[in-house]
Amino acid sequence: MSTTKKNLSQLRAAIDEVDRELLALLNRRAGFANEVGELKRAEGSPVFRPEREAQVINTLQAANQGPLKSENVATIWREIMSACRALEAPLRVAYLGPAGTFSEQAAVQFFGSSIEHVPCVNFDEVFHAATAGTADFGVVPVENNSEGVVTRSLDLLLQSPLHIVGEVSLLVRHHLLRLSNSLEGIEVVLAHPQALAQCQGWLTKHLPNAERRAVSSNAEGARLAATNPAWAGIASERAASEFGLHVAVHAIQDDAFNRTRFAVICLPQTLQAPQASGRDCVSLIVSVPNRPGAVHDILVPLKQHGVSMTRFESRPARSGQWEYYFYIDLQGHPSQPHVAAALKDLQSLCAFYKVLGTYPVGE
Numbered sequence: 001m002s003t004t005k006k007n008l009s010q011l012r013a014a015i016d017e018v019d020r021e022l023l024a025l026l027n028r029r030a031g032f033a034n035e036v037g038e039l040k041r042a043e044g045s046p047v048f049r050p051e052r053e054a055q056v057i058n059t060l061q062a063a064n065q066g067p068l069k070s071e072n073v074a075t076i077w078r079e080i081m082s083a084c085r086a087l088e089a090p091l092r093v094a095y096l097g098p099a100g101t102f103s104e105q106a107a108v109q110f111f112g113s114s115i116e117h118v119p120c121v122n123f124d125e126v127f128h129a130a131t132a133g134t135a136d137f138g139v140v141p142v143e144n145n146s147e148g149v150v151t152r153s154l155d156l157l158l159q160s161p162l163h164i165v166g167e168v169s170l171l172v173r174h175h176l177l178r179l180s181n182s183l184e185g186i187e188v189v190l191a192h193p194q195a196l197a198q199c200q201g202w203l204t205k206h207l208p209n210a211e212r213r214a215v216s217s218n219a220e221g222a223r224l225a226a227t228n229p230a231w232a233g234i235a236s237e238r239a240a241s242e243f244g245l246h247v248a249v250h251a252i253q254d255d256a257f258n259r260t261r262f263a264v265i266c267l268p269q270t271l272q273a274p275q276a277s278g279r280d281c282v283s284l285i286v287s288v289p290n291r292p293g294a295v296h297d298i299l300v301p302l303k304q305h306g307v308s309m310t311r312f313e314s315r316p317a318r319s320g321q322w323e324y325y326f327y328i329d330l331q332g333h334p335s336q337p338h339v340a341a342a343l344k345d346l347q348s349l350c351a352f353y354k355v356l357g358t359y360p361v362g363e
């Protein structure tokens with residue numbers, strides 16, 4: 001008994017010693033990051049370098065001999081780099097608020113938690129904040145694997161001077177939240193239209209008589225559910241604790257692997273297109289002349305140059321005609337000759353051509 005106790009205390013002493021060393025090393029690292037910050041300020045270059053951060057993580061994961069798992073290494077260093085970056089200059093990140101939204105979770109997953117939060121009331125406001133300079137970056141959902149595209153985000157990307165510099169994919173679990181712990185007496189379910197749509201099968205089966213009320217965000221639905229015992233929200237566990245609600249039912253989304261993809265956006269002067277990371281993507285919006293075979297024609301250069309298309313969406317051009325904008329994602333980076341050649345040929349066939357961004361593919 002006493003040996004176990006001794007061993008335990010010895011082990012704890014060893015951990016304390018390692019922690020002291022780690023702390024000293026982390027502060028040494030932070031000191032270097034501070035110096036990098038001074039150099040960047042002197043030359044006016046951006047603080048955030050996503051391709052460098054991706055490189056740091058890739059190198060450490062390759063060198064990792066365990067027992068820490070590769071994904072732990074990524075999570076830990078994302079936070080370390082977030083804290084180091086914040087010493088250079090805190091990044092202000094706009095997203096659909098209030099606190100507790102999946103957009104906030106996506107922002108923290110991408111930038112780490114050492115950021116200045118700029119919660120916004122809707123997607124338009126996120127774009128506005130990043131354009132006007134009240135935020136350095138915005139994070140907006142663009143696509144859900146069960147509900148399809150987030151149309152407002154796509155339409156805003158078309159008109160905006162912001163470009164995409166990164167993406168995050170988040171496993172989205174929706175919970176039914178309310179003041180009590182049961183399904184009895186729920187009259188209204190409040191959530192963002194996307195969440196209501198992602199849970200429609202469950203709602204029809206289990207709460208067929210409840211009114212579904214669309215609100216500006218899931219966290220806003222949760223906030224309102226905390227004001228009325230006959231109301232329920234659909235939101236994250238984080239929102240439940242934020243507003244003092246019970247999780248009445250866990251994971252009510254119709255698709256168990258419900259994922260949402262978020263785009264990280266900023267002005268080109270805040271951060272230029274990240275350099276090639278080895279796993280990159282180019283996002284474009286194009287339109288083609290209204291003639292037979294025009295859509296087919298734009299696919300030809302991709303095939304000719306061996307470039308894979310990972311996404312093809314259309315949105316009405318709102319011209320009063322049956323015209324469309326096509327949102328296309330291609331695999332690769334324009335610094336690769338075959339990608340540059342495909343883009344050049346593609347552009348020559350388009351009536352409208354806009355590169356939304358080039359960025360490392362998200363996890």
Ligand SMILES: C=C(O[C@@H]1C=C(C(=O)O)C=C[C@H]1O)C(=O)O
Pocket residue numbers: 032033036047048049050052053056080081082084085088
């Ligand atoms: C330290 C730097 O600045 C930031 C912080 C990084 C880090 O902590 O490793 C890496 C890239 C930048 O986002 C750098 O550019 O090297």
